[in-house]
Amino acid sequence: MRRLRAKALSGLTFVVAFGLCFPIIWTVFTGFKRESDAIAFPPTIFVPLTLAHYWGALTGGYLHYLGNTVIAVVSSIVLAMALALPASYKLAFFPGRKSNDLLFFALSTRFMPGVAVIVPLFLLYSRMGLIDSLFGLVVIYTALNIPIALWLMRSFFRDVPFELVEAALSEGAPHRVIFLKIVTPLSKAGFATTAFLLLILTWNEFFFAVNLTGQGAGTLPVYMASFFTTEGQSWARMSAAAVMAILPVLLIGWVASRSLVKELLAGAVK
């Protein structure tokens, strides 16, 4: 009786999980349908399928916006890491009296809503010709990524035994070498976790992107928003485009989610 109940609950879990994911699954499926089948009522399952919409999405504007997104995401993550890592290293191994203040200051800048800074940025970017430029977007995304990189990498560095750092120091090794030869190799999982999280957040960022970019430097979230206004009637096409926009993050998230969560929570409670 007890085993039966356990089995039923496990079954229920998968039904619920499938139900919550169903909107996404259905969107993937709709992307394979012909337009007339996509809007058929009642909804259809056994209909001829086509790759035309996914192919169409690939050859349409998608690649341009994908390219913009990749550039914005990768450069802002690299820049943020470069700027934040020295601080993470310092705060992890040699915290001072002001370390906590500094960490909370960094975090508070990340949690500031975009509207609190958008007006002057918009004006400044207009004056400097930075509207609709990837450079302008990367400048902001870097600022969004620094606090998270700083905070997380600090907690991952703290997993590295301090004795190792201390020993190398007393041998006269400079911090640059300690960082590259000891700390970095021992925090590979931390680097991956932080990069994944930053990727998910930056890939999906919409507010700054829609305010500061257009057709030139727009990213995928902007593309999807404009796609919806212009092509909102072609459901199958739109489904295919939507799937293409979220697919990279979905795949990475699926591969990484378990270790991501484990590492993040381990990092957060320290």
Add this chain to the structure above:
Amino acid sequence: MSAARLGRLAPSRWATLPAVSYLIIVTQLPFLATIYFSLYSWNMLYPNRPMRFVGLRNFVYIVTDPLFRTAIENTVIFTVVPAVLTMLIGLGLALLVNRLTFGRGLAYSLLFAPFLVMETVNPIIWKTMILNPVYGLLTYGLSVFDLPPVDLISNEPKVAIIIMITWQWAPFMMLILLAGLQTVSQETIEAARMDGAGTWNQFRYVVLPHLVPYVCVGMLIEAILILPVFGPIYVGTYGGPGNETTNLMFSVYKTLTEQYQIGRAAAGGLVTAFMTTAVALGLLSYVRPFMERN
């Protein structure tokens, strides 16, 4: 190594400079500029009219103007309701997943997916696939039970927006609570069972108290990140019908990009920042004792 020697060998204080100065330049200076602009009346559509100092009049406008009033109310609604809903749903999901003995990876992947969907694709999926009154899956589901179609987007747009936000954030809360569940002491559970506590009492007196700090931290992060929600409103309803789903974030966006009212937009931005800070500080003061105890 002695503390003094170690202190001399520590990296210089300049190590934190790149990150801190970058954050100050890109976030704090614009924030100060926002405060400055919020005290002026300036419409970019009329370049000949000079900026005029108006003191706090922009803020008075925001608190009294019906549109902004609605926006402030909606900001509260779109933060509080999804936060509570995701907490309840996330707890249920976490309890279910936690007792799985097989297929955890699959359940994780399915449940985590909505959180990865970008905030402009989320409303596309809901608005067209599910909530469309003519072809949507909801209409179909209702028709199976001989119920008439419901047009949530037009008639209950707030509910539609809340559904979108909750769908996206419930997985997040689930993950946090799952981590909490995995650290529940099995010995305490066992002891409670030996003392004759049933499943409900084990949950009520052992598991739930253990989860409280996790719930608080989850709610804190959620409140801060959901309060400035933008994508579902922009794509899902464009703030309408009328202003029914306009929140502060969206009204500032419109004030800035459609009316070019710089001062007013800046003031709206500051009110949003103020609300976020108030929520964050409120929740933080509640969370802190738990965090420090652990």
